[in-house]
Amino acid sequence: MNRNNQDKKIEDSVISIRELQKSFGEHDVLKGIDLDLHKGENLVVMGRSGSGKSVLIKIIAGLILADSGTVKVFDKDINRINHKDLTELRLKIGFLFQGNALYDSMTIRENLEFPLIRNKRTIPVDEIDKAVQDVLKAVGLPDSAEKYPEELSGGQQKRIGIARTLILKPEIIFYDEPTAGLDPITSGEMNDLMNDVRHQFNTSSIIITHDLTCAKAVGDRIFMLIDGKFVRQGDFEEVFDTGDERIRAFYDYNFIQ
Amino acid sequence: MDPTTNQSASYFISKGIDQFFSGVYAIGKFILRFFKEVFLPPYEFKEVIRQCYMIGYRSLPLISVTGFIVGVVFTDHSRSALASFGAESWIPATAGVAIVKALAPLITALICAGKIGSQIGAELGSMKVTEQIDAMEVSAVNPFKFLVITRTIATTFMIPMLVFYSALVGLIGSFINIRMVDQTSLTTFIHNAFTNIGFMEVASTITRSIVFGFTIGIISCFQGYNAGKGTEGVGKAANASVVLAMFLIFIEEITIVKFFVNDAIK
Numbered sequence: 001m002n003r004n005n006q007d008k009k010i011e012d013s014v015i016s017i018r019e020l021q022k023s024f025g026e027h028d029v030l031k032g033i034d035l036d037l038h039k040g041e042n043l044v045v046m047g048r049s050g051s052g053k054s055v056l057i058k059i060i061a062g063l064i065l066a067d068s069g070t071v072k073v074f075d076k077d078i079n080r081i082n083h084k085d086l087t088e089l090r091l092k093i094g095f096l097f098q099g100n101a102l103y104d105s106m107t108i109r110e111n112l113e114f115p116l117i118r119n120k121r122t123i124p125v126d127e128i129d130k131a132v133q134d135v136l137k138a139v140g141l142p143d144s145a146e147k148y149p150e151e152l153s154g155g156q157q158k159r160i161g162i163a164r165t166l167i168l169k170p171e172i173i174f175y176d177e178p179t180a181g182l183d184p185i186t187s188g189e190m191n192d193l194m195n196d197v198r199h200q201f202n203t204s205s206i207i208i209t210h211d212l213t214c215a216k217a218v219g220d221r222i223f224m225l226i227d228g229k230f231v232r233q234g235d236f237e238e239v240f241d242t243g244d245e246r247i248r249a250f251y252d253y254n255f256i257q
Numbered sequence: 258m259d260p261t262t263n264q265s266a267s268y269f270i271s272k273g274i275d276q277f278f279s280g281v282y283a284i285g286k287f288i289l290r291f292f293k294e295v296f297l298p299p300y301e302f303k304e305v306i307r308q309c310y311m312i313g314y315r316s317l318p319l320i321s322v323t324g325f326i327v328g329v330v331f332t333d334h335s336r337s338a339l340a341s342f343g344a345e346s347w348i349p350a351t352a353g354v355a356i357v358k359a360l361a362p363l364i365t366a367l368i369c370a371g372k373i374g375s376q377i378g379a380e381l382g383s384m385k386v387t388e389q390i391d392a393m394e395v396s397a398v399n400p401f402k403f404l405v406i407t408r409t410i411a412t413t414f415m416i417p418m419l420v421f422y423s424a425l426v427g428l429i430g431s432f433i434n435i436r437m438v439d440q441t442s443l444t445t446f447i448h449n450a451f452t453n454i455g456f457m458e459v460a461s462t463i464t465r466s467i468v469f470g471f472t473i474g475i476i477s478c479f480q481g482y483n484a485g486k487g488t489e490g491v492g493k494a495a496n497a498s499v500v501l502a503m504f505l506i507f508i509e510e511i512t513i514v515k516f517f518v519n520d521a522i523k
Contacts, residue, residue, distance in 0.1 A: 058391075061395050062394075062395075063391050063394060063395065087397045087399075088397075090394075090395055090396065090397040091397050093395060094395075095391075095392065095395040095396075097388045097391065097392060098388075099387055099388060101387055101388040101389050101391065101392035102389075102392075103384075103389055103392075104387075104389075114393075114396070114398070115393075115396035115397065115398055118299070118397075118398045118403075119396075119397050119398070121299065164392075164396070165396075168396060168397070
């Protein structure tokens with residue numbers, strides 16, 4: 001399925017990043033990143049823990065300010081945008097956090113309704129119910145609406161996290177370590193779900209992971225982030241067909257594990 | 258003297274001063290943001306009501322117990338002091354003024370700073386640490402409005418109500434104590450207890466309670482909203498909420514009483 005998508009003609013960029021730099025104190029995390037995410041594409045960013053992968057998507061989502069460089073989302077510079085435009089832009093962005101970030105004092109229904117009610121204040125109750133049921137069906141958990149997040153397994157919580165992003169019908173989704181902490185079977189189901197979401201909701205995605213199986217299953221292009229820079233990019237075979245020890249070690253370790 | 262020790266001492270002093278003023282600046286900015294956003298739509302009425310229930314109604318058992326004990330104990334202590342002057346009949350008036358003017362606002366505020374401040378600080382802190390606040394932000398919801406403004410409005414409204422409830426329970430405690438010793442009637446007790454309580458006394462209590470309520474809400478929200486990483490960050494946020502709110506309540510109490518209330522009563 002993904003191999004076919006690789007041959008798809010690249011259309012316009014929905015995200016365009018040039019010379020992005022970010023430091024925390026003395027520590028330079030991102031040292032001049034260039035990246036384009038094309039419409040309908042699944043782009044995987046890989047790298048070791050602490051390499052700045054999550055920082056990258058948080059900068060794109062406007063949660064962290066970049067030190068320098070440009071980050072354009074739908075042609076709007078995220079560092080120079082006003083608050084109203086940023087809010088409008090965020091309606092087109094979904095974000096699955098590493099720890100799911102479900103509101104633990106709310107039921108699953110309330111979690112899903114929360115962004116919908118607050119962004120579409122006049123939406124009728126029956127439309128809210130339908131939207132909740134639709135996204136729950138899409139993630140394969142139609143009967144979980146009245147449960148609390150703590151009553152669900154890790155994999156189910158990830159699915160609800162995806163459902164919460166889908167309820168606003170985003171055009172771009174960021175997945176931060178979507179398979180972290182999941183067993184291989186649940187990870188496989190999560191990979192299938194990410195591919196289904198892409199086709200069903202016509203989304204473009206950036207997937208942050210260090211799980212090679214996930215990268216291979218969902219990624220059209222893979223970017224390898226090492227020491228704050230993308231050192232290699234391309235499809236799975238291209239990226240790992242290299243003599244670069246830093247990338248080979250990553251590959252060998254992942255598959256031996 | 259060791260020059261190295263001197264250097265490090267001056268370094269820590271300057272760092273401490275720097276941190277203090279950065280903290281004051283950050284809290285000032287946070288309060289300014291509150292007043293900028295509180296009047297702007299969208300309004301979260303349902304959440305304000307929910308918070309009023311959580312903050313007000315759920316604090317009633319604790320406030321009832323402490324208010325009653327304060328009333329009983331204060332009356333007991335003042336009896337022995339007033340008895341030495343043969344002025345036991347002044348006990349209701351003394352208790353009335355002390356409870357309504359001083360004890361109820363201060364003790365209720367301090368108890369609420371402990372109970373509600375730590376609750377808000379820990380709740381927002383854990384939401385920050387588990388990225389729930391970021392999740393609100395990326396789904397185009399203003400977390401400041403939903404979390405900070407609602408809780409601060411709720412504490413600002415509910416603390417004055419809890420103060421008056423505490424004063425009422427305290428006076429009941431005081432009456433029961435007096436009644437157990439002599440045969441003062443309820444009518445006499447009420448008449449004597451409220452003899453020296455006028456409009457200015459009530460206004461002063463309301464004003465201070467509103468200030469205390471706002472302080473508890475905004476400080477605990479600030480600490481939780483800016484919590485550090487991990488469980489340690491949540492613990493520190495809860496602790497700092499209580500300590501800073503209590504400290505500020507004392508400062509506000511002495512400032513309002515010394516510079517505003519006394520002048521107004523004179």
